[in-house]
Amino acid sequence: MKFSENWLRQHVPTTATRDGLAATLTAIGLEVEEVTPLGEALDGVVVARIVSAEKHPEADRLQVCQVDAGAAGMLQIVCGAPNARPGLVAPLATIGTTVGELTIKAAKLRGVESNGMLCSAKELGLDADASGLLELPGDAPLGAPLAGYLGLPDASFELKLTPNRADCFGIRGIAFDVAAACGGEVAALDAAPVPAASEATVDVRLEAGADAPRYLGRVIEGVDAARATPAWMAERLRRSGVRPVSLLVDVTQYVMLELGQPMHAYDRGLLKGPVGVRRGRAGESLKLLDGREAALDDGFLVITDADRPVGLAGLMGGHDTRVTDATRTVFLEAAHFAPAAIIGRGRRLGLHTDAGHRFERGVDPELPRTAIEYATKLVLDIAGGSPGPVTEAVLPEALPRPAKIVLRRARLARVLGVDIADAEVERILRALGLGVEATAEGWTVTAPTRRFDLAIEEDLVEEIARIHGYDAIPTTLPGGATRLVAPTEGRVPERDLRRALAGRGYLEAINYAFVDATLLARWQADEALVPLANPLSAELGVMRPRLLPGLVDALARNAARQQGRVRLFELGKVFSARAGEAPLETPRIAAVASGDALAEQWGVPARRVDFHDLKGDLEALAALSGARLEFRAAAPSWAHPGRAAEVLRDGSVVGAIAELHPRLQQALDLDHPVVAFELDLTAITARALPRAGTLSKFPSVRRDLAFIVADSVSWGELEATASAAAGPFLKALHLFDVYAGKGVETGFKSVAMGLILQDASRTLVDRDVDAVVASVTDAVAVAHGARIRG
Template sequence: MKFSENWLRQHVGIDATREELAATLTAIGLEVEEVVPLGEALEGVLVARIVAAEKHPQADRLQVCQVDAGLDAPLQIVCGAPNARVGLAAPLAMVGSRIGELTIEAAKLRGVESNGMLCSARELGLDGDGSGLMELPDDARPGMPLAEHLGLPDATFELKLTPNRADCFGIRGIAFDVAAACGSEIVEDGIDPVPAQTDAELEVRLDAGADAPRYLGRVICDVDATRATPPWMAERLRRSGVRPVSFLVDVTQYVMLALGQPMHAFDRDRLQGPVGVRRARAGEALRLLDGRDVVLDDGFLVVTDAGRAVALAGVMGGDDTRVGDATRSVFLEAAHFAPAAVIGRARRLGMQTDAAHRFERGVDPELPRQAIEMATRLILEAAGGRPGPVTEAVLPGHLPPPRTIALRRARLARVLGLGIADAEAERILRALGLAVEAETDGWRVTAPARRFDLAIEEDLIEEIARIHGYDRIPATLPGGATRLAGPGEGLAPEADLRRQLVARDYLEAVNYAFVDAALLARWNAAEGAVALANPLSAELGAMRTMLLPGLVDALARNAARQQARVRLFEIGKVFGSRESGIGNRQSGTAETTAPVEIARIAAVAMGAAAAEQWGSEAREVDFHDLRGDLESLAACAGAALEFRPSQRPYGHPGRSADVFRDGVAVGWIGELHPRLLAELGLDHRAVAFELDLAPLQQRALPVAEAPARFPSVRRDLAFVAPQQVPWAALDACVRKAAGPLLAGLRLFDRYQGKGVESGCKSLAIGLILQDKSRTLTDRDAEAVTERVIAALRDEYGASIRS
């Protein structure tokens, strides 16, 4: 935000020097990035008027001008500016004055005497325009010091505003903060209603609901649009970083800088009416003021005239209804558009405007009427005209209501660590434009509509702290007792899981939580993905529903950089709609429609199973290597995992499994599908897993038990079972049949080949039996063995191998 120092001082009376003002603004959170002094070295520069001009006898591009500088006789000046002409008023640097590093002296140019220099704005350091002489208004009095004529010296301040201080995108908003910090008063704005002088008006309609809850318009007839922008207004615009264009456009820009309310001026004769606001239709086209043609969708708001789009609401007006020198009647617009309806829209079109910059952050919904009245008065004073009545359309239910916040005296003292007198606290709040009502334990404060950032008690405390002065808050160490709470034993700490994977040769990766929606689609994981309303780029437009797409993408980038063996893991959150099922294990009510998030842990490996070494033969990492890593991770919480064949589309058929704990699905492990690897540009096999973090962390509290006093008994069995029966099913069958005497189960051999029927496999298991109260007999062991054999035979057709 750029503004003129002199302009600000007209809104708030302060005695502070320029340096003190800059320091005060920065101290209260309005960081001053740059201060550019203007007109401090204009001594000897006067207003002058060219009264005669003729071609230089020795140079085609030079003119010999006779200049009235308020002296007894005209001065002769040789000038090469293309706009030098009789009647032009321009700055004249007298002989002896200093412009930058140049001292003006009397000289002869191509044999003709010259007694001074007519100057451009750039030569005087007032503007960047050096294309010709700085043109002054016709009523400029020759001989007047230029600094006096232009209201100099002055300075341009540039503030680096935080997004929450949208109210400071207008001089008036900054003035409130300065008044509070300097203990001064705000100068009354003097914006009085302008009475209607004609019945001319346009009907206004609102069809965008909460996106556009207020719209005001006013017709002004018989306007002379050819009038030049008043010099004082043009100078304020220039010093605020805005180049004057034409009077009607400059008025809307001036009001925006003064109040913070964007406006637009339409040529009334190009409008049919009624004027309305609605959502754009898909494929609707509009030519903007800058000449570009844009195609819109229903994510944009448009201002309409008799149904056709004539402006991109909150961003830029349309070319068809623009004002120009031929304009005789103007329709002024001032509206309130909700930030959510404007944010990111200009960026989607590859542009940024002052209006969008303000509406995206929030504009006071009470400002439109003040802006209309102020613009009307400025137009009437400089260009004449007859105003019609102000037409307003409003949806009160969609306007942000006033926020009343309770501020407790004790809370204020506790947070700041010092006592602030009641009178000082009330002075600060009232100086900021807040309504304050004293109560027994503090105050009840109502925030003005322009302060979107004030919502809770801590916001008010921050306001008092920054105006009172952060440097006046003592640096005091906190005291008192602190309650220490150690982590519960019911969860394995994330740090333990990280250390376990690092110990198994994995590196931790940290990826963005937002990814390319097209990448999720490749993984068949786009269902329920939460799209970002204002993404950093198109490639980061959706919140991730899985960790693996980002993790495998990181693996691919490593592989592309000649890393043959890569092992990565990540712990992070995934996001999705509740309907997508991503949050089924997340606590919360079923009625909640907001997106949910859940913590996950994932790992991916590619290349050799072990680092390059000579002790064993090199082989590629496979499913069983990764399963061992996962089970070691589960061991941190004492978890027993179960693996069942998986049909997920990104998994290799027959080489992937869904992971269960206590019968509940918690994730997936397996080799990635070759087709997916090809799409991702990976030439090597990759194995991966991804599990919900919470169920993996849960562990039973440890219970101390005395060691068994009685010996265990082991019985080994070898049986033949159908090939398609997974070991997990056989394991569950054996444990159920063996009952409480089973202390352990070992699978120590698996065989297929000669001696075993085709389509079958031979498995050898060890049953470890033990009773805590007695020594088991052979009869006890045989009974358990027989139950196991019978259960395997009945359920899976397994038979003892002969």
């Protein structure tokens, strides 16, 4: 936000110096990025008129001008400005004046005397325009000091506003903060209703619901739009970074800068029917003021004339209904648009406008009436005309309403750590334009409609703190001892999981928690998604329901960069939401591997990593918590149907481990197979508290059994049956051989297991061991049709 210092001081008189004002604005959160002094040394520069201009006899680009300088009389000036012409009123630096680093003296230019210098805005330090002389209004008083005529000296302030302070995109919004911080009072605005002098109106219709809940319009007939913009208005616009265009346009810009309410002016003679606000339609287009053609759809709000688009609501008006110097009847527009209906629309068209910048952040819904009355007064004072009545269409139920906020005295003191007098609290709140009602415990505060950022008690505490001054709040070091929380033994710390995986050759990856919905569709994981309301980009539009899509994508990027052996893991949260339910966050752990099983070496033959390598890594993780994982053949949608398993703990499915399905691998452009697992983190980290026990003094006994079973019987099934049948003497059960081939009939396999038997009270005898072996043999025979291998 850029503005004129003198303009601000007109709204809030203050004795603060320029530097003091800049420091105060920054201290209260309105950061001053730049202060540009204007017209600091213009003594001797006066208003003058070129009476005649003739070509210099010795130079093609110079003119010899006779200039009327008022009391100084007629002066001869040699000038090279391209816009120098008879009748032009421009600044004249008289002899002895210093302009920049140049002191003006009487001189001869190519043999012709010159007694002064006609100046451009850049030479005077008023603007960057050096294309010609600074053109002043024709009624400017000749011979008058230029500084007095243009309201100089002045300064241009540029603020870096935070998005929540949309109210400070107008001079008066800033004035309330300055009044509160400097102890002043904001001057009343002369925006009394202008009585109608004609019956000219245009019907107004709202067809966009809560996106456009208020729209006001007024017809002014008999306007002299060709009148020049007054110097005081043009200079305030220039010092605010806006170049004057024409009177009617400049009035709307002036009102926007002063009040913060964007406006637009239409040529009434070019409007055909009722004016309305509705959603755009696919296939519609609109030629904008800057000449570009905008393709519309239902994502845009449009202003319509007899249902044809004539403006982009909140962004820019249309070319076909623009005002020109030939306009005689103008239709002024002031409206309130919901920020959500404007955000992002300009970026879609490559537009960034002052109006859009304000509407995206929020404009006071009560301001359109004030703005249209104020603009009417300016138009009538400068260009004349006959105003009709203000036409308003409004949806009261869709307008934001200020809520009452309770501010407790005790809460204020507790948060700030300092007691602020009640009178000072009330002064600050009232100076900011807030309604204040004292109560026994503090105050009930009503925020003005322009302050969208005030909604809860802490917002008011922040207002008091920034205006009272952060430097006025004493620095107090925290006291007391820090309470240390001992880590629980019932859960494996995440750092231990990270160390274990890093020790097995994995690198940790950290991916975005939001992913591309098209990537999830490839994984067939596009159900129960949590979409983002305002994503960073279309490729990051939903929260991830799994870790693996992002992790495999990272693996693919590494593989594409000539990394032959890639192992990655990630700990993070995944998100899901069912219809009508709040989103659910679940911590997960996942790992992926591709390439060689071992780093390149000479000691063992090279081979590709496979399912069993990753299964071993997963079981090593489970060992940290003492978890006993079970694996059951099952293939999720993303998995290879013959190389996949569900992972169970205590009978509950906690994840899956598998090789990627060939079709998915091809879709992801992966040249080599990828194995992966993903589990619920809580399932892998939960552990029982360790309990001490006595070690047996008696020797253990081992018995090895080899069974012939069908290929369809898994080791997990055999292990469960044997463990249950072995009884209390069983201390461990090992699988040490699986064989299929010569000597074993087709469709069967040989599975060899080792039983470790031991008792804590005595040495086991053959009778005890034989009983266990018989029990196990009978159990697996009955359950799985197994027989002892001969």
